[in-house]
Amino acid sequence: MSESGYADTQPRMGFFTDTSVCIGCKACEVACKEWNLVPASGSSGDGEMDLLGLSYDNTGDLGSNSWRHVAFIEQQVPASRVDNLGMPTIGAPDQQDETGVRWLMSSDVCKHCTHAACLDVCPTGALFRTEFDTVVVQPDICNGCGYCVPACPYGVIEKREDDGRAFKCTLCYDRIGDGLEPACAKACPTESIQYGELDVLRLRAAERKQELHADGVTEARLYGENPDDGVGGTGAFFLLLDEPEVYGLPPDPVVTTRDLPGMWRRAGAAALGVAAAVVASFVGARR
Template sequence: MAERMGFFTDTSVCIGCKACEVACKEWNDVPDDGFVFRATSYDNTGALGADTWRHVAFIEQSRVVRRQEEPPGPGERAGEPADGQEGIEGWLMSSDVCKHCTHAACLDVCPTGALFRTEFGTVVVQADVCNGCGYCVPACPYGVIDRRERDGRAFKCTMCYDRQLGGLEPACAKACPTDSIQFGPLDELRARAEERVERLRGEGRPQARLYGASPEDGVGGDGAFFLLLDEPEVYGLPPDPVVTTRDLPAMWRWAAGAALSLAGAVAVSFLSTRRGR
């Protein structure tokens, strides 16, 4: 087993250029997913999916403008919101991706072995083995994995498994101009991320925090974790993700016990019937 590799995405230096999205599509031959302008955001891809393996989320932080309606003064721009209307106060950018969970529920439910864990600790879908059952879709606690409408097969980030086999870093990390996406041994990334958080807090950013870095969280830690500048919910991330299949062993034991009890009851009833003849 090779050393576990991962992503550390530092959202504090993401500029929203979407170079990672483009590089991912080009290298992995991921189809176009529409690029439809959404009236509620400048984000033109919307969310992760079968045709979007890296997604740069634009989180526009709004404010209510409080000023008198008058011609723009020095330093003001024409067309800004009038008094009482909402405007954009700031931006949060985050390049989201599959988390490559330590305890991956998608692996638990896949009936064909299409999903497997690589020697680098990442989780990959083999499209030629996937039968399109879709069990993995609701199993993912992050809502990452999805199926393509054209053929029903599931797709998601592979952390560029083919590039790793050749000793190369994933295409998204290679293309990132600010090193917002960092790739390397997971333990080294976690240590580097802790230092980055402490530095940001020392610079007056007390809201800086890590998401998905702790092996003690509900999925055993993520192979792709993030430095956030606000609550996870602001970024569309679940605050307390859990392995959705965590209760499966107990459920199977209960089902097996119930089946044995039923079989025993049927056997007793059958023997009683025969004796009564």
Template sequence: MAEAMGFFTDTTVCIGCKACEVACKEWNQLPAENGGIRELSGDSYDNTRRLDGIHWRHVRFIEQFKGPYDGRWLMMSDVCKHCVQAGCLEVCPTGAIIRTEFDTVVIQSDVCNGCRACIAACPFGVIDINPVSGTAQKCTLCYDRLKVGLEPACSKACPTDSIQFGTITELRTRAEKRADQLKAQGVKAALYGADSDGPLGGLNSFYLLVDEPEVYGLPRKPQLPTRNLAKSAGFSVLSAGVLGVLALVGLRKRRMDQVGGSGGSN
């Protein structure tokens, strides 16, 4: 297996140019939404709004304005996190979602049947149906480019190196150095998903944030969907057991009544 590869996204240097979104769309030949006629969000300069089956990269604009002179823009190029323990891969009933030799998570479009289990399983809301293929789709971390030694299209296009591509080991070292540098300057910087002992065994696409994860639309403690399996199955068995006993007891009581009734009439 090749070394684990991924992205480190330094949100502090993102300028919201959306070059990554365009490069991703172009390389992966993703269709336009609504025939190219985009409906404006009306409450934000962010008109892409979300990651879905035809938006595998999304530059999130977080507009924090309290008044005309008091505010800031946070920008984050969002993408599939290629979780080390991936919920989508865990629940996929067709085996369409696989882990590649680069430790990335890829949906095989010719195997997926569009059941949408992965969409509900992803704690980050990354996956959605591509209406053209009728299958679930998301970032492949440009698996086709990686196979021939090329860098993913988005990080290649990023003009500020907000999106950095490399081996996970190298990216983590770089991210820690950058976080320390910002902290020394008094910036409230924190890494999200860079810890292999953290949630989901770490994320192969991790971030440097300067606000709480929720502000960026990221869950504080993402979890695997199967965390509920044992408990939920156990309570279901308990419920079934109670109903089974009630059915048998009721039946027995009625039969006893019948026997008693017929005995009395004799």
């Protein structure tokens, strides 16, 4: 049995998103929308395009209508750290102490957690774990209770306002069942998004991190690949070039249901307290 509860008949499938080669083209966002028929998104919720003024990011975050989201971060770094592309320039040559801009771009997606809070708290069983160890919503079961929305430690799943039900990335359940790769990975021109067996991806990611470290990119780090983290490792994990929160990711996410046994004990004790207080109130009143 795997950690997520499935018998090992089919290897666990997932994404490795190597943000060091992301060029911010958003082909993943477009391919996802087209294949999955995801409605237009705008943070105003009316389907109109929004200009957010956050670098080239006009998607903002993951949500019911954005299953891939490319983050754009512009950082001031010493000019010496910026690759010289040999572009023609005007004026005097750069001074040594001048600063340049480093771009971080990252395509975020549902993490398909080993211990998925959305799945745990779903009261109807609409959210389920597939044979690929991914986490998928069944739209014909979801009654739009919305509990999964605040349960997700990454803020991925969301209720679609005009529909009432919750939606998120399915890791293209309909494609991978036919041996195809998910639409976003298929469309990615730089192989920043890699789809495959999770074990293979983890090995590849470790190699890539070492390679970057050897090249002097010591800030390269993996996010979500550790099976001992608060969600038991994620099915979609990342190579990042800065701290997770810079990309809008929680630095140490924990599946909320890890603390649930303790919460039920506290609530049980509090309920017994109410019962005792009610009985005592009547006994006290009789005297």
